Structures are given as structure tokens and as C-alpha cells.
Amino acid sequence: MTSLDFALIGHPESWRAAADVLAFLRGPELTPLPDDEVRDILPWIPPRTVCHVDAGSPIAGATARGLYIDSFIPPDRLEAANLRENIARVRAAAASAIHSGAKIVSLGGFSSILIEGNFDQLPERRDTVFTTGNTLTVAFIVQGIRKMCALEGRNLRNETLLIVGATGDVGSGCARCLAPLVKRVLICARNVERLRRLAAELQADGVQVEVATDVEQFSAEAGIVICAASMASPALLLGGLAPHAIVCDAGYPKNLSPGADMPGARVFFGGLGQITGGLRFAPDLRGILNRHPFPNVVHGCLLEGIALALEGRFEPFSQGRGSITPERVAEIESIAARHGIYLAPLYNAQGPVEAGRESGRLACSRRGVSPGGGSCQQQG
Ligand SMILES: NC(=O)c1ccc[n+]([C@@H]2O[C@H](COP(=O)([O-])OP(=O)(O)OC[C@H]3O[C@@H](n4cnc5c(N)ncnc54)[C@H](OP(=O)(O)O)[C@@H]3O)[C@@H](O)[C@H]2O)c1
Structure with a gap:
């Protein structure tokens, strides 16, 4: 077992995102599966490591090595009706993180919601700690x-x-x-x-x-x-x-x-935050895993684990439900900033959000459109 600094546990936000990850894992020699086959297959794919992730701290000069593990919860099965099956997926992903020797694990998106922030629901571990990542979020x-x-x-x-x-x-x-x-x-x-x-x-x-x-x-x-x-x-x-x-x-x-x-x-x-020291994925899933119109943008919940790993603070920084205070938020902000992790440039479904030249009001430009929901009216 190789020792790793961090692991990130996630799940696909949309069917498009799931299809792109599957196409990548199948390799370029195979034609991508049609959408209906992706929907049939995804529920049968167990949680697994998708890629290695390396992060660097341009200010402190630290580096951290990690993994991205996808629990492959199908995007249309997040409802409470599938709770038991989804908790089993989070537990399996967590077991994989523990087995890989990760010192800290970020529970992205619904992973922490499904276990209601209760880390007792996760498999037994000795040298691995978990964080919901919600304080940096x-x-x-x-x-x-x-x-x-x-x-x-x-x-x-x-x-x-x-x-x-x-x-x-x-x-x-x-x-x-x-x-x-x-x-x-x-x-x-x-x-x-x-x-x-x-x-x-x-x-x-x-x-x-x-x-x-x-x-x-x-x-x-x-x-x-x-x-x-x-x-x-x-x-x-x-x-x-x-x-x-x-x-x-x-x-x-x-x-x-x-x-x-x-x-x-x-x-x-x-x-969303941006890690200015950059992320290196092996294999290279840039733009497939982090689907944002700017480089090195990652959800705060995942970035929290990376920031703590770069800091060498392997502790369950965010745990439970409803215990986030302004003091803890200030603390994680300064840890993140020490490693060049800052607020990401603002954007929405139409693209980057920026100051409109004529009106001085915010406008939504159509550059680098990102998939996903949301809505913004274009300003004149
Ligand atoms: N951007 C990021 O980096 C990032 C990071 C972490 C989490 N998140 C996302 O943030 C959201 C909240 O996460 P969390 O950890 O705070 O979850 P949580 O602790 O489970 O809280 C969810 C909240 O939503 C309410 N709620 C659920 N369904 C609702 C509905 N239909 N209408 C109105 N309120 C509803 C719940 O109260 P009731 O049950 O009483 O309605 C509760 O107040 C999730 O979508 C999560 O994936 C984003």
C-alpha cells in the first residue's frame, strides 16, 4: 500500500458528466456509449479510483499526492428512496480511500449529506481522517x-x-x-x-x-x-x-x-475555489472531472481536504451538521490562502460573470459555457 496525502470522494453531477468519465475510462479506441446505455450501465459500476491527483502550493512550496474516487451514484438516484444503496456506495468509496492509505479524505457533494455528517457511519480506520469540506465551502x-x-x-x-x-x-x-x-x-x-x-x-x-x-x-x-x-x-x-x-x-x-x-x-x-498551484490528474481528466470555464477550479468541499493536506493538518476539520462558525471559516480561509487557494472567478450557466462595460452592471458573457443548471438574464 502506497501512502497518500488525500483522497477526494465525488459523484457525477449530471448524466453528461457521467458519460464523459465513462468514455474516458473505456479509452479512445472504443466509441463512446450512447446515452441510454450509460443510464443502464452506471448503476452497476462500483465505486472506484478514477485518477491520481497531485496538488502544489506555490507559496509554501508544499506538494500533496492524492486520488479521486467516484462513488458513481447515478444522477437520478440521489433521492431519499435510494438512501441505503447510496450510503453503501459512500462506504465503499470511503473503504477504498482508507485502503489506499489516504491521510485525509474529503466527502464531496452528497457523500457527507447521505451519512448526515456522521462519520461513525464510515468504515473503521486508524490513520485516515474524514472532512465534509463544508467550512471552506x-x-x-x-x-x-x-x-x-x-x-x-x-x-x-x-x-x-x-x-x-x-x-x-x-x-x-x-x-x-x-x-x-x-x-x-x-x-x-x-x-x-x-x-x-x-x-x-x-x-x-x-x-x-x-x-x-x-x-x-x-x-x-x-x-x-x-x-x-x-x-x-x-x-x-x-x-x-x-x-x-x-x-x-x-x-x-x-x-x-x-x-x-x-x-x-x-x-x-x-x-468554488481555485488552486493557483494547479492540479495534475493522471490519467489527464482535466475538464472532464472539473467542468468549469476556468482552470484549476474545484468545489470547496474537495479543496478543503487538499488545503489541509498541503498544510500537513490531517484532522477532521469539518464534521457533524450545523457546527460551522465564523471563527472556523476564518481559520480554513487562511489555511487555504497559505497554499494559493482562493475564491474562483464567478460564473454561471451562461459563462463568466463580469462587470458590463456600458451599464456598469453585471452581465453574463457566453465565453466558455459550462454545462449544468442555473439561469442568468443577459444584460444589454
Ligand atoms: N459548492 C460546493 O462546493 C458544495 C460543497 C458542499 C456541499 N454543497 C452542496 O450544498 C448543498 C447543501 O449541503 P449540506 O451539506 O448543507 O446539506 P444538509 O446539511 O443536508 O442540509 C440541506 C438543507 O437543505 C434543506 N432542504 C432539503 N431539501 C429541500 C427542499 N426541497 N426545499 C428547501 N429546503 C430543502 C434541508 O432542510 P429540510 O430537510 O428541513 O428541508 C437543510 O436545511 C447540497 O446541494 C450540497 O451538495 C456544495
């Missing part, structure tokens, strides 16, 4: 909101913030970081008891909070929206959104429906 969501507000000339102090999926690990972390900075917070999820508990926690710190289980009740009032719900598919419509609302879709898979009608909204995909 929260850091990048908050940084993204701040950057978008600065680009738009908006003052957070005057804004009403709506968080969909607010009682989750990511959502509650965002609430704790941003609530003290905004005028008012609207929190939304399905379970009203959990919403009330979070509201009471925020109110105790003097925050003005309202709760709702129906997002439509709030959408017209929010100037800033964070979508961090663990939705199995992009189905969120956000009807009646205020014109010029800033919307951060941090879901994996995305929360926002591609059919969401949000005239004038500034949408960006949140929770």
Missing part, C-alpha cells in the same frame, strides 16, 4: 456574495438575505457568517422546528430573522439569495424574485431549475 460562498455586492455597488448592510436550505450544514454556516452583516435574514427549509431553532440562535445575537417553509413567501423581499438546499435535482424556481437580486446557487447538483424565470437577477455558482 461556506468561506467561498460568503466571499462570492461579498465580491458580487462589491461589483454591483451594493452595501450588505442594506440588504435582506434569504437562505434556502438554511438549517443545513452549509446554509447554517452561511447564516452565522452573514447575519451580523445584513439588515434582515429570511431562512427557508422544509422542517419548521429546525428553522425555529436556528432563528432563535440568530435572534439571541440580535439578528432580525423570519422563517418560512415556502420560499415563494420570501422571494420578492430578498436582495441576496443563497441556495444551499440538498435537492436531488435542480428544481428550485424562486418565483417572484426581486429585480436585480443577487443569487448564489451553491447546490451540487445545482438547486436552481434551468427554467427558473428571474428577470434581472445576477446569478452565480457559489462555493
Whole structure:
């Protein structure tokens, strides 16, 4: 067994992403499978290592060696109905990471949601630790909101913030970081008891909070929206959104429906970071695994494991549900920055999000279009 610094556990965000990985694994000599065959085959593929990943720290000069392990949960089987089967896949992927000798493992996307952040559900291990990676995800969501507000000339102090999926690990972390900075917070999820508990926690710190289980009740009032719900598919419509609302879709898979009608909204995909020291994949799955319009962009949950490995801090930095605090977010931010890991350039389904020259407002250009859900109205 070779000792490795880190392992990253993920799952395909879409059928297109799954088909591309399968085509790569089958090799160039075989014609890619038609879409219906990919859908038939994927549920039979067990979790497995897809490639080696090396990361470098341009500032500290450190390097870390790792693996990407795909649990191959089919994109249409993330619903609760498939919970047992999906937990078995996460456990098998985790066992593979432990067996490979990885010192720290990041549980990407639904991998940590399925086990409800409870690491006791993972196989026995001695020298391997796990992290959900959600603290660095929260850091990048908050940084993204701040950057978008600065680009738009908006003052957070005057804004009403709506968080969909607010009682989750990511959502509650965002609430704790941003609530003290905004005028008012609207929190939304399905379970009203959990919403009330979070509201009471925020109110105790003097925050003005309202709760709702129906997002439509709030959408017209929010100037800033964070979508961090663990939705199995992009189905969120956000009807009646205020014109010029800033919307951060941090879901994996995305929360926002591609059919969401949000005239004038500034949408960006949140929770993403960029590793300036670069990632090397062997075999070279660049652009297949990380499907973003910019190089070396990775989800915060996976980057957290890489940052901790580069730092030599092999500890379960993010664990459990609902324990992310502004102090921990600041700590992981500075660890990441020490290794050249920063907020990724902002983009959405239409491409990079940048300041429009004529209006001074944000526009969505069509360069380097990335697959996936979400919606952004083009500015003139
Ligand atoms: N961008 C990144 O790098 C990154 C990193 C990590 C995670 N993520 C994504 O972030 C999202 C949240 O992750 P998490 O770990 O915070 O999950 P979590 O702890 O399971 O929390 C999920 C939250 O969503 C709510 N929710 C679920 N379904 C909903 C629905 N249909 N409508 C409204 N609220 C709903 C849940 O509350 P109720 O059950 O009461 O509704 C809860 O508040 C997931 O999509 C995950 O994949 C992204």
C-alpha cells in the first residue's frame, strides 16, 4: 500500500458528466456509449479510483499526492428512496480511500449529506481522517456574495438575505457568517422546528430573522439569495424574485431549475475555489472531472481536504451538521490562502460573470459555457 496525502470522494453531477468519465475510462479506441446505455450501465459500476491527483502550493512550496474516487451514484438516484444503496456506495468509496492509505479524505457533494455528517457511519480506520469540506465551502460562498455586492455597488448592510436550505450544514454556516452583516435574514427549509431553532440562535445575537417553509413567501423581499438546499435535482424556481437580486446557487447538483424565470437577477455558482498551484490528474481528466470555464477550479468541499493536506493538518476539520462558525471559516480561509487557494472567478450557466462595460452592471458573457443548471438574464 502506497501512502497518500488525500483522497477526494465525488459523484457525477449530471448524466453528461457521467458519460464523459465513462468514455474516458473505456479509452479512445472504443466509441463512446450512447446515452441510454450509460443510464443502464452506471448503476452497476462500483465505486472506484478514477485518477491520481497531485496538488502544489506555490507559496509554501508544499506538494500533496492524492486520488479521486467516484462513488458513481447515478444522477437520478440521489433521492431519499435510494438512501441505503447510496450510503453503501459512500462506504465503499470511503473503504477504498482508507485502503489506499489516504491521510485525509474529503466527502464531496452528497457523500457527507447521505451519512448526515456522521462519520461513525464510515468504515473503521486508524490513520485516515474524514472532512465534509463544508467550512471552506461556506468561506467561498460568503466571499462570492461579498465580491458580487462589491461589483454591483451594493452595501450588505442594506440588504435582506434569504437562505434556502438554511438549517443545513452549509446554509447554517452561511447564516452565522452573514447575519451580523445584513439588515434582515429570511431562512427557508422544509422542517419548521429546525428553522425555529436556528432563528432563535440568530435572534439571541440580535439578528432580525423570519422563517418560512415556502420560499415563494420570501422571494420578492430578498436582495441576496443563497441556495444551499440538498435537492436531488435542480428544481428550485424562486418565483417572484426581486429585480436585480443577487443569487448564489451553491447546490451540487445545482438547486436552481434551468427554467427558473428571474428577470434581472445576477446569478452565480457559489462555493468554488481555485488552486493557483494547479492540479495534475493522471490519467489527464482535466475538464472532464472539473467542468468549469476556468482552470484549476474545484468545489470547496474537495479543496478543503487538499488545503489541509498541503498544510500537513490531517484532522477532521469539518464534521457533524450545523457546527460551522465564523471563527472556523476564518481559520480554513487562511489555511487555504497559505497554499494559493482562493475564491474562483464567478460564473454561471451562461459563462463568466463580469462587470458590463456600458451599464456598469453585471452581465453574463457566453465565453466558455459550462454545462449544468442555473439561469442568468443577459444584460444589454
Ligand atoms: N459548492 C460546493 O462546493 C458544495 C460543497 C458542499 C456541499 N454543497 C452542496 O450544498 C448543498 C447543501 O449541503 P449540506 O451539506 O448543507 O446539506 P444538509 O446539511 O443536508 O442540509 C440541506 C438543507 O437543505 C434543506 N432542504 C432539503 N431539501 C429541500 C427542499 N426541497 N426545499 C428547501 N429546503 C430543502 C434541508 O432542510 P429540510 O430537510 O428541513 O428541508 C437543510 O436545511 C447540497 O446541494 C450540497 O451538495 C456544495
